[in-house]
Amino acid sequence: MSGFDFKIKYNDKRSNARVGVIHTVHGDIQTPAFVPVGTQATVKSLDNQDLEKVGTQVFFINTYHVYLRPGLEVVKKFGGLHCFTGWNKPLMTDSAGFQIFSLGDFNRQRKLCLQGETLQVPLVKISDKGVIFRSHLDGSEHFFTPEKSIEAQMILGADIMIAFDECTFYPATYDYAKQAMLRTHEWASRCLTAARGKPNGQALYGVVQGGIFEDLRKQSAKYISSLPFEGIAIGGVSVGESKKEMRDVLDWVVPLLPAEKPRHLLGVGEIDDIFSLVERGIDSFDCVMPTRLGRMGQVLVRKVEDRGWKLDITKAMYASDKRPIDETCDCLVCKNYHRAYLHHLFRARELLAYRLATYHNLYFLEKLMQDIRQSIKEGRLAQLKKEWL
């Protein structure tokens, strides 16, 4: 197969939604696509067969985590993450930026400062050159640069890589958001230079930043669009903004992006967010929601009255419940297990609980994405949205 490629198949007439196919050397991704997160090179509790069965097309691995453990040397011996994990379908990696900056969580630092505490050993030091950070595992010091991020991601060998950016945490002042955006732009060029030798099959997405400021977001959208990235990612909308602010950012940014390039939204994916981002023209998005919620016993269901799209299976009311998690779902869990059994497994903290809940949640979300793609093709996305929201 040839290299990375994106084709749009249908454009929605009533919104900016579109259906397309991202072609990679490890297979196709039908878009709009949900991308589950497999932080440490595993989507927690599921094996590759489970992932195929729930309909996972691609998953996201955090460069920060696999860089620290098992380490690049190990993955290199396997020729990349595909061979190391045994997952032969598409993969994405991020730049490590988000995790590194999370260590220096500005909200937390600000709170500590407001409480009169001084940070004795900041976990993160940022300069134009790059970022010094300490491992959350053993405290060891590491230096990451745009070049090092790309070098790492080329070793990891995912089909889609993300440029190294400075993620603006919320709330950020205008000045700080601007500074971070400018640094992100500078680093974007350095990433492209570093990625010159990458194989044809590996795509690199640039990242749009700019906080919640319209002029910065537009400036960033234009600048990143002007560079020869294979795709565009939008960052910094998962770190505390309201849903309205996320929609605003997409309204400012997406119309300025080149139509022919795939667009990825980083770290967003609640059920209602999904409709918002799809109708604004996002082609893929990653989110820990369904997997993280699943491990907490929160399982996804069709909306029931005002209760949202999830129920807490650990509640006593489900102790003898003979129904499946969701009566409309035909996943392995809903076909084979009662709510009462899942409730018991969670109460007893049995390992199987986490897998069954995760499995259902991912299946549920993949099914929603299939329905969304189909509804766009048939010109009834708005109708589907109304049925869900």
Next chain:
Amino acid sequence: MSGFDFKIKYNDKRSNARVGVIHTVHGDIQTPAFVPVGTQATVKSLDNQDLEKVGTQVFFINTYHVYLRPGLEVVKKFGGLHCFTGWNKPLMTDSAGFQIFSLGDFNRQRKLCLQGETLQVPLVKISDKGVIFRSHLDGSEHFFTPEKSIEAQMILGADIMIAFDECTFYPATYDYAKQAMLRTHEWASRCLTAARGKPNGQALYGVVQGGIFEDLRKQSAKYISSLPFEGIAIGGVSVGESKKEMRDVLDWVVPLLPAEKPRHLLGVGEIDDIFSLVERGIDSFDCVMPTRLGRMGQVLVRKVEDRGWKLDITKAMYASDKRPIDETCDCLVCKNYHRAYLHHLFRARELLAYRLATYHNLYFLEKLMQDIRQSIKEGRLAQLKKEWL
């Protein structure tokens, strides 16, 4: 299908080993059979499809655990454990005796006494009538009798139930072992009376006790054999005796048991034990070994030099190992994952680690049991044993 039934198909000419079929209303169990343990109504980390794929014919659920959580009332609403767990193949339950007596672990009590400590609140009080014990979950007090154990097991609805016995912990004095055996005999009759109304499909196994004393074991074997149980279990050989003592007990007991009834050995199943117990005429045995070891990162392999039948996948030497766990194994884990990936999952304490290791270990053991059954049919059990030990 009709009720519980056992047929012997082949008797080994050179040992007491035999191949047979236990027929239950939930399906057949080819013997000699390994019975994995699903303590809290789940074989830890595996779902029912996994269990079928590894070749599990029947699994063991601990009455003590499900009695406390989710509780009999919940299971009753589902008509038993089969419906509650979604597992439609044969199941076994124990009497709750072993767990209750473990709470009063005499070794531990003896050690505390030797250290000069007095036990202020003994967790277990035994009388001829029954046993008072406290829940390990919330400290609540419960009273169990032979009648209550059978009543509970009839609600749980497993295909094979075990009579309520007093398990003799090791080392026990002759007098204590005798007293416990006599109580076990008395309780055996009460269990049979209590089980009069049980459905035809549910079998009740009596338990042979008697510690490591030849005359007591023989007396117990004869007495339990004289009662109208559907099968015979041998208890008290997993609580501290040496492997030689286990073999001695089997040598004393098994020849006195009625040939036509199935024989279950409670709580034994290391690889070398398996050959010992099979050639002494045991038809089934349960053991937590493969599942518990799996969760610790100990994975089963064909014997390598003097290293036994397991390797510790968490060791650094496996960090880049491209081999499957066992090169002769064709399980899903060995076909799809490298040792290095499993090592990484264990080091990162990822949920998937426990499932993959458990899956492999159970598959490995079920494969061994298939080979053992085949070897008995073909008159080459001794040869197979030599290849393994």
